[in-house]
Amino acid sequence: MTVVSTTKDDEALSLSIVADLAAPPARVWQLWSDPRQLERWWGPPTWPATFVDHDLTTGGRATYYMTGPEGEKAHGWWRFDSVDEPWSLAFEDGFADDDGTPNDSMPTTRAQVVLEEIPEGTRMTVTSSFQSAEQMQQLVEMGMVEGLTGAMGQIDTILAEG
Template sequence: MKETIKHQTVETKEREIIFTRVFNAPRKLVFETYSTCEHLINWWGPRSWPLSYCQIDFKPGGTWHYCMSGPNDGDESWGLAKFKKIDEPEKIIYQDYFSDKDGNINTEMPAFDTVITFDSVDSKTKITVISKVGSKEEVEKLVEMGMIEGFTETWDRLEEHLEDIQES
């Protein structure tokens, strides 16, 4: 299934969820917003689930451990990404997991093989995120959990962050 939501395209396939969106910023800057906590803390996660913890070692073999805190006291969603390949400013490949605060992987939740590409389009940047999981049922579970809405809002926040940093 393929649909357009706001300024992005979302496609679900057998084992994949694919997001595509064009941002009004140069590729180098857009890539940089994915590489440091100083940037990620400003845009990662839906508005009601912003980052409250971020530790990143942005290199192949490095990790990104983070927490999104929800609107109710004690609501937390921890994640752990393990970087496999980074081709600056074109591509990031990582494995993405739900985890706990100590970085232990939650094996009851779907894990993602994620590929993010950054393509220059005139003076803008097209990002494509392909998240591949183990089964069609896992794709359905993630969609039911609100992944598409959450990701859309996250990218709305990225768009705002890019506007802010280009104006300053």
């Protein structure tokens, strides 16, 4: 499994997941830049993602939905704050209604992805920052930790394919 640590920091209102991946940063970057590869791992194994739009540029947006085991759909969106290929990206991450409109009744988080070269390949750190302890607790209770860990656990298979 790729995930080496998960850290919930109540003081900093953040959740960080670190994965060591057996591929160079340029290859790992493709997991974020290619929506077809992103679909193969973003979301828990039982909730695969479909990206409708994906503009990985500063100021760009992505919209997607995850499909659950019973066919139910959970929609989401990203707005990219910064993109530094192949080293980092940062984006606002939120829930959306069925038509893709941001759902303001649900929490919005900020995600920071950092890729660093290590002897074995790449260390990927994904840090989600929350606006309040209540929002962090709400998303943790919804299964965010298990969901992200399960999602990132699917990456090894994609990288092994080349």
